Amino acid sequence: MNNYNTIVIGGGPAGLACAVKLHKNNVSCLIIEREQYLGGILKQCIHDGFGLQRFKEKLSGPEYAERFVNEVFELNIPFIVNAFVVSIEKKDGYTINVSTVEGIKTYTCENLVLATGCRERTSKQVEIHGSRPKGVYTAGAVQHLVNVDGVIPCKKCVILGSGDIGLIMARRLTLEGVKVEAVYEIMPNPSGLKRNIYQCLVDYDIPLYLSHTVKRTIGYPNLEAVEVMEVDEKLKPIEGTEKIIECDCLIVSVGLIPENELAGRIGVLSDARAKGARCDLDFETNVEHVYTCGNATHVNDLVDYVSESGEVVADAIRDRNDSERKLIDIEVKGRCAYLVPEMIDVNKKNNKRVMYFRSNKILKNATVTMKVDDKEILRRVYANLRPPEMERIVVDYPELSENSKVVFEIEEAK
Amino acid sequence: MKELTCIVCPNGCELTIDEKTLEVKGNKCPRGADFAVNELKAPSRTISSTVKTSFKDVPVLPVRVSKEIPKEKIFEVMKEINRVTVDKRIKSGDVVIANVLGLNVDVIATSDILLNEEHYGKH
Numbered sequence: 157m158n159n160y161n162t163i164v165i166g167g168g169p170a171g172l173a174c175a176v177k178l179h180k181n182n183v184s185c186l187i188i189e190r191e192q193y194l195g196g197i198l199k200q201c202i203h204d205g206f207g208l209q210r211f212k213e214k215l216s217g218p219e220y221a222e223r224f225v226n227e228v229f230e231l232n233i234p235f236i237v238n239a240f241v242v243s244i245e246k247k248d249g250y251t252i253n254v255s256t257v258e259g260i261k262t263y264t265c266e267n268l269v270l271a272t273g274c275r276e277r278t279s280k281q282v283e284i285h286g287s288r289p290k291g292v293y294t295a296g297a298v299q300h301l302v303n304v305d306g307v308i309p310c311k312k313c314v315i316l317g318s319g320d321i322g323l324i325m326a327r328r329l330t331l332e333g334v335k336v337e338a339v340y341e342i343m344p345n346p347s348g349l350k351r352n353i354y355q356c357l358v359d360y361d362i363p364l365y366l367s368h369t370v371k372r373t374i375g376y377p378n379l380e381a382v383e384v385m386e387v388d389e390k391l392k393p394i395e396g397t398e399k400i401i402e403c404d405c406l407i408v409s410v411g412l413i414p415e416n417e418l419a420g421r422i423g424v425l426s427d428a429r430a431k432g433a434r435c436d437l438d439f440e441t442n443v444e445h446v447y448t449c450g451n452a453t454h455v456n457d458l459v460d461y462v463s464e465s466g467e468v469v470a471d472a473i474r475d476r477n478d479s480e481r482k483l484i485d486i487e488v489k490g491r492c493a494y495l496v497p498e499m500i501d502v503n504k505k506n507n508k509r510v511m512y513f514r515s516n517k518i519l520k521n522a523t524v525t526m527k528v529d530d531k532e533i534l535r536r537v538y539a540n541l542r543p544p545e546m547e548r549i550v551v552d553y554p555e556l557s558e559n560s561k562v563v564f565e566i567e568e569a570k
Numbered sequence: 571m572k573e574l575t576c577i578v579c580p581n582g583c584e585l586t587i588d589e590k591t592l593e594v595k596g597n598k599c600p601r602g603a604d605f606a607v608n609e610l611k612a613p614s615r616t617i618s619s620t621v622k623t624s625f626k627d628v629p630v631l632p633v634r635v636s637k638e639i640p641k642e643k644i645f646e647v648m649k650e651i652n653r654v655t656v657d658k659r660i661k662s663g664d665v666v667i668a669n670v671l672g673l674n675v676d677v678i679a680t681s682d683i684l685l686n687e688e689h690y691g692k693h
């Protein structure tokens with residue numbers, strides 16, 4: 157039988173949590189995962205700190221993921237691995253074409269969940285001169301090499317970008333005896349979490365240079381050094397600040413972007429701010445019966461919220477009624493980098509809904525408000541808001557209509 | 571005054587501690603105050619790493635310490651971890667090194683990957 161009520165694409169924490177909850181909600185589902193095993197990106201995140209919210213324990217990535225994987229095994233939830241979704245067609249619900257070791261297989265479903273996670277920005281997306289020598293990696297690639305393949309790829313490295321994966325790998329490589337020369341960040345503020353700066357860099361005396369970038373790689377075919385420069389407020393390199401740092405490895409940690417290729421091809425719109433699939437408060441996209449969750453919606457920093465979004469989707473699918481959808485956009489104002497979900501279906505019940513946002517600037521004593529037709533339905537004051545730290549709110553919406561004006565705003569303290 | 575970042579939970583509160591009176595400011599909860607006092611007196615950390623295995627399909631197995639260890643012991647514990655080769659298909663939570671360096675802390679496996687064949691079949 158190749159027909160399921162729901163197909164979940166992606167066997168990471170978002171897809172797993174969604175499938176487990178769907179099963180408990182008595183909705184038939186299938187998980188499709190392109191890698192050899194379930195677990196998603198967490199398979200390579202061996203550091204601890206996962207699941208503090210959900211399990212009140214500091215787990216490593218594999219421990220967190222396997223709690224869900226083991227539930228999938230115990231509940232006999234159908235899944236296929238080594239299975240890459242190549243295309244989706246919209247006919248009689250959805251038809252999913254999957255490339256597997258046994259050739260192309262086809263599955264059909266009524267509801268589709270896109271839990272495809274995110275991918276890393278690569279060194280090609282930042283401006284570095286020099287012939288492409290061996291020894292330039294993304295932080296995630298190094299993480300896979302060290303933690304899954306057991307290969308230490310270098311002796312002396314430089315890290316470009318202060319994203320969390322880069323910080324975590326600075327510590328990991330140091331523990332394995334690699335000399336991490338420094339982390340260079342082009343922006344005046346770090347992009348990683350403060351606690352990662354503290355426990356991954358400060359703990360090991362690894363210097364962090366803000367407003368600095370790697371301009372050029374030196375050496376071919378193997379990397380021998382990099383040239384770093386200071387930048388001005390416009391991020392332009394400042395003449396005369398060139399420094400040559402010897403190293404055999406450059407690790408680029410310049411951020412993640414939601415993976416939405418498949419989504420785009422079936423008409424799912426992505427959000428210019430959050431970069432992932434746009435969705436309503438059920439995490440249903442503009443395309444009916446197509447849902448999104450986890451890092452495919454926006455890049456999360458806490459896996460607990462990733463799982464939570466998968467469960468919101470599972471409950472929404474259980475409670476689905478096919479009344480006509482009427483979507484309105486939430487207007488976003490002030491110092492907000494993004495707000496997820498971005499839309500509201502005014503024909504759905506919208507009480508007590510989970511939402512996530514980030515500020516686009518470091519703010520002290522910021523006020524966050526949600527207004528419906530100029531009437532405040534939520535107000536919160538935050539002592540600190542920082543772009544690397546995602547915030548979660550629960551919003552209780554009143555009855556809304558097509559003409560309701562919903563506005564979310566983050567205001568700086570005067 | 572010493573400035574530090576609390577690493578106990580994802581809030582990452584910025585703390586200050588007075589070295590003489592041990593008065594802590596900036597913590598949203600009491601665990602932050604304990605953390606700051608410990609950071610002055612006896613800082614400790616958990617560490618995660620991998621150990622080699624004798625299995626071709628899984629060259630390394632993720633491990634961590636079961637409890638925090640003194641910060642100054644991190645590299646010594648890493649040395650012990652890098653000495654080990656796992657040659658049994660153990661499961662998550664199993665002890666890889668008992669009472670490492672006499673610290674009353676175990677090094678434990680944090681993944682079931684060595685049992686993957688059982689779950690997924692041979693590929």
Ligand SMILES: Cc1cc2nc3c(=O)[nH]c(=O)nc-3n(C[C@H](O)[C@H](O)[C@H](O)COP(=O)(O)OP(=O)(O)OC[C@H]3O[C@@H](n4cnc5c(N)ncnc54)[C@H](O)[C@@H]3O)c2cc1C
Binds near residue numbers: 170201460
């Ligand atoms: C390096 C790193 C460190 C992190 N550290 C922390 C931390 O310390 N604490 C914390 O709480 N959170 C942390 N996070 C965040 C957390 O791990 C992620 O937010 C979470 O794993 C995202 O889950 P996901 O299911 O959305 O995506 P993923 O885990 O990326 O899973 C997506 C899955 O979809 C599959 N897939 C994609 N496309 C297809 C296709 N076409 N066909 C079939 N399958 C497909 C992929 O193979 C993958 O398995 C970290 C993340 C990273 C990357």
Ligand code: SF4
Binds near residue numbers: 596598599602
């Ligand atoms: S002080 Fe409390 S709330 Fe703040 S980071 Fe530490 S444990 Fe978390």
